[in-house]
Amino acid sequence: MATRPQIAAEKKKKIEITNKTxxxxxxxxxxxxxxxxxxxEIEREREMGSLLGDWPSFDPHNFSQLRPADxxxxxxxxxPVTYHPxxxxxxxxxxxxxxxxxxNILLRQFYxxxxxxxxxxxxxxxxxxxxxxxxxxxxxxxxxxx
Amino acid sequence: MFRSNNLTARIFERQIxxxxxxxxxxxxxxxxxxxxxSHTVHDIDCPDLSFRKFTDDGQFLIGFSRNHQDLVxxxxxxxxxxxxxxxxxxxxxxxxxxxxxxxFRHLFTISLAxxxxxxxxxxxLYVDPYRFGxxxxxTAQVNDNAASADGAIHGVPSIEKITFHLVRLxxxxxxxxxxxxxxxxxxxxxxxxxxxxxxxxxxxxRYQTIHIxxxxxxxxxxxxxRIGPYCQEDDELFLQSHAQVSPGSSFLPGIKQRLLSFIFxxxxxxxxxxxMRVQHLKKKFYFHFQDYVDxxxxxxxxxxxxxxxxxxxxxxxxxxxNTDQGLSFFAVYNMETTEVVTFYQNSSEEMYSFFExxxxxxxxxxxxTLHAQYISSHTNNSHALNQLLNIKxxxxxxxxxxxxxMLTIPYTCQSHSPSPYFDLSLFRYDDKLISAIDRHRHxxxxxxxFISLRQPNVVKFKIKPGAEGGGPxxxxxxxxxxxxxxxxxxxxxxxxxxxxxxxxxxxxFKR
Numbered sequence: 240m241a242t243r244p245q246i247a248a249e250k251k252k253k254i255e256i257t258n259k260t261x262x263x264x265x266x267x268x269x270x271x272x273x274x275x276x277x278x279x280e281i282e283r284e285r286e287m288g289s290l291l292g293d294w295p296s297f298d299p300h301n302f303s304q305l306r307p308a309d310x311x312x313x314x315x316x317x318x319p320v321t322y323h324p325x326x327x328x329x330x331x332x333x334x335x336x337x338x339x340x341x342x343n344i345l346l347r348q349f350y351x352x353x354x355x356x357x358x359x360x361x362x363x364x365x366x367x368x369x370x371x372x373x374x375x376x377x378x379x380x381x382x383x384x385x
Numbered sequence: 386m387f388r389s390n391n392l393t394a395r396i397f398e399r400q401i402x403x404x405x406x407x408x409x410x411x412x413x414x415x416x417x418x419x420x421x422x423s424h425t426v427h428d429i430d431c432p433d434l435s436f437r438k439f440t441d442d443g444q445f446l447i448g449f450s451r452n453h454q455d456l457v458x459x460x461x462x463x464x465x466x467x468x469x470x471x472x473x474x475x476x477x478x479x480x481x482x483x484x485x486x487x488x489f490r491h492l493f494t495i496s497l498a499x500x501x502x503x504x505x506x507x508x509x510l511y512v513d514p515y516r517f518g519x520x521x522x523x524t525a526q527v528n529d530n531a532a533s534a535d536g537a538i539h540g541v542p543s544i545e546k547i548t549f550h551l552v553r554l555x556x557x558x559x560x561x562x563x564x565x566x567x568x569x570x571x572x573x574x575x576x577x578x579x580x581x582x583x584x585x586x587x588x589x590x591r592y593q594t595i596h597i598x599x600x601x602x603x604x605x606x607x608x609x610x611r612i613g614p615y616c617q618e619d620d621e622l623f624l625q626s627h628a629q630v631s632p633g634s635s636f637l638p639g640i641k642q643r644l645l646s647f648i649f650x651x652x653x654x655x656x657x658x659x660x661m662r663v664q665h666l667k668k669k670f671y672f673h674f675q676d677y678v679d680x681x682x683x684x685x686x687x688x689x690x691x692x693x694x695x696x697x698x699x700x701x702x703x704x705x706x707n708t709d710q711g712l713s714f715f716a717v718y719n720m721e722t723t724e725v726v727t728f729y730q731n732s733s734e735e736m737y738s739f740f741e742x743x744x745x746x747x748x749x750x751x752x753x754t755l756h757a758q759y760i761s762s763h764t765n766n767s768h769a770l771n772q773l774l775n776i777k778x779x780x781x782x783x784x785x786x787x788x789x790x791m792l793t794i795p796y797t798c799q800s801h802s803p804s805p806y807f808d809l810s811l812f813r814y815d816d817k818l819i820s821a822i823d824r825h826r827h828x829x830x831x832x833x834x835f836i837s838l839r840q841p842n843v844v845k846f847k848i849k850p851g852a853e854g855g856g857p858x859x860x861x862x863x864x865x866x867x868x869x870x871x872x873x874x875x876x877x878x879x880x881x882x883x884x885x886x887x888x889x890x891x892x893x894f895k896r
Contacts, residue, residue, distance in 0.1 A: 345746035346688055346726075348739060349717050353727045357650055360657040 246300075386412070390840065392419040414759070417805040418812075418837050421846035422875045422893040424478075429892045431485035432457075436869060436880060436890075438823055440511045440518070441756055441803055443872040445554050446489055447518065453503040455496050456520060458554055459489035461871060464894075478896070488876070488892065493557035497550055498522040505572040510580045510799060512600055513754050518554050519585070519600075521572050523547045536614065538681060540700040541569050541591045549578075549587070551606055560604030568592060571684070574824070579798045581687035581749060584609075588685050593638060595685050595693065597720070612693075613682075615639045616723040637678065639723075644697075644716060645677055647725040680714065686795035688749055692726070693718045694795050715794065731791040732784045740790055741773070747796045756803035756872055760821065766809045768838070772816075804870035806835060806877075812845065813838055819848070819868055828866035828881055848893055850879040 387395045404412040434448035434457055446459040464487045466479045481487050498504050502522045510519040524545040547570055551561045569591040571577035578587045585598040594613030598606050615621050616639040649670055656665040680697040688694050698713035715736060717726040729736040744764040750757040763769040780786035800822050806812055807821040813836045818829060832849035850866040869878040875895040882888050
């Protein structure tokens with residue numbers, strides 16, 4: 240990428256060239272010269288791929304640092320940083336579908352209490368407490384880390 | 386939360402504020418703190434009607450004629466006027482403002498009741514999605530305590546004819562009617578009926594039946610189910626074709642069968658020791674067997690489309706409206722499986738814990754109706770919960786307190802006004818003088834103050850129900866007042882009725 244001094248030097252060189260090749264009968268047309276310089280600069284920017292293309296700008300060196308976006312890439316399709324879990328304890332079951340429970344919470348409480356009321360109570364209450372309450376939870380150490 | 390109390394500042398803030406997810410309506414309701422009924426027109430010149438209420442979507446004002454035979458419907462609108470040249474804010478309102486029809490446009494008057502019938506003034510249910518209104522007319526009540534042959538029970542009075550009318554409120558066309566003969570339905574304050582979406586349940590006390598009706602979009606009232614003597618649709622056919630029933634004996638009603646079998650199974654499973662089970666059953670179940678059989682249905686409500694919450698009690702408490710804190714029971718009944726899900730006594734602590742934690746689910750409406758989700762209760766509002774816990778700690782006996790709270794269950798449909806001025810997260814007001822429940826109250830001479838919650842010293846607006854200057858007799862006669870709040874406009878009608886004197890109607894609105 241050309242730096243500013245280089246651009247300035249090239250500009251100067253071009254001006255000198257045009258000055259030398261000027262016909263003696265040609266008038267000293269400063270505006271013609273500045274146009275030519277401008278064209279060169281625009282071409283330079285285009286080569287560098289300015290984000291603004293050929294939009295008019297106060298200083299063509301503004302935004303010269305920016306790299307243009309690839310026109311084929313969509314900004315929404317940015318690939319996020321991927322995360323690889325180190326264990327498989329929190330993997331959801333395959334083909335899991337999450338839906339809203341049709342019974343509201345009050346009815347769920349009623350049904351739960353009703354099940355408790357109608358469940359036959361046995362004298363061996365101690366053995367019941369050994370049964371795990373949440374069968375979905377797995378004890379640690381059974382699964383080896385992935 | 387808005388940073389300032391000033392209306393203009395709040396409007397600017399609203400342009401840039403993003404409320405927390407799901408709370409945008411809660412936040413914008415705070416604008417009602419700035420827009421309050423500030424001006425009162427006392428004793429507005431209105432037709433002599435008994436106004437019932439504004440419909441919950443704010444589209445109609447329902448009133449009945451004094452002879453209880455006609456229905457009159459108005460549409461609430463707003464006063465508009467113009468003045469020449471500069472219009473300073475302090476300009477007096479034009480005389481147009483004192484007229485009732487500047488605020489309400491008369492839509493229609495239809496006659497619902499024929500010669501010997503009367504419209505029940507207290508009964509009105511609004512079917513929101515279709516804009517239908519359900520009204521009830523009845524003939525005179527006959528206190529006939531003798532049970533008739535066809536299954537009516539003792540102790541419940543009888544009305545010769547009760548008719549439910551379904552009226553389309555847009556134009557006043559009576560779409561359908563459903564009549565009950567020699568029956569009794571508790572029509573006061575719509576307690577005998579419950580509307581859930583398009584399902585209507587009507588409790589017939591005399592025949593101990595719950596009628597489930599569906600309101601179709603075309604306006605037809607279709608009977609879907611009848612629960613009471615039989616639970617399933619084909620029970621009656623089955624019994625008549627199979628059972629050899631001698632004339633003397635009879636089966637218990639279907640719902641009673643289900644209830645007793647549930648109580649039996651529950652009592653059987655309560656006792657762990659097998660040998661003691663029969664004893665336990667004798668003590669808990671068979672000893673009270675006749676009491677259970679004698680229970681009658683008092684009230685029912687929908688919990689969702691398939692479940693009913695039914696309140697059972699003794700015969701003498703069903704009709705009277707006194708707050709008798711005797712024994713009553715709650716049962717949850719599944720209409721599809723015809724099973725009783727649970728059964729509780731009214732002093733049960735478990736039932737009270739559901740009441741405290743899930744009261745909003747007793748006020749069951751489908752999720753489509755937006756306004757009903759913002760009615761303050763002790764479940765969704767911390768101030769109301771504090772009030773409840775205060776009462777709980779102050780009450781002497783916990784079981785008495787529980788029984789008193791259980792009087793509000795089953796919920797009475799559409800009894801709370803959805804007006805944001807009753808929202809306990811916005812305003813504080815005296816519960817005894819005015820509240821969201823539309824009941825008549827004894828009126829006081831002092832204006833009723835609504836104080837903003839966030840600024841405890843600022844009275845946002847006052848409602849003075851009486852006539853300007855206290856009335857001609859100096860306020861000695863007993864007065865009863867009722868308030869009709871529009872659901873979303875700052876418009877309130879306060880109606881004061883004095884014995885032997887004309888009714889005074891005041892209009893409170895924001896200038």
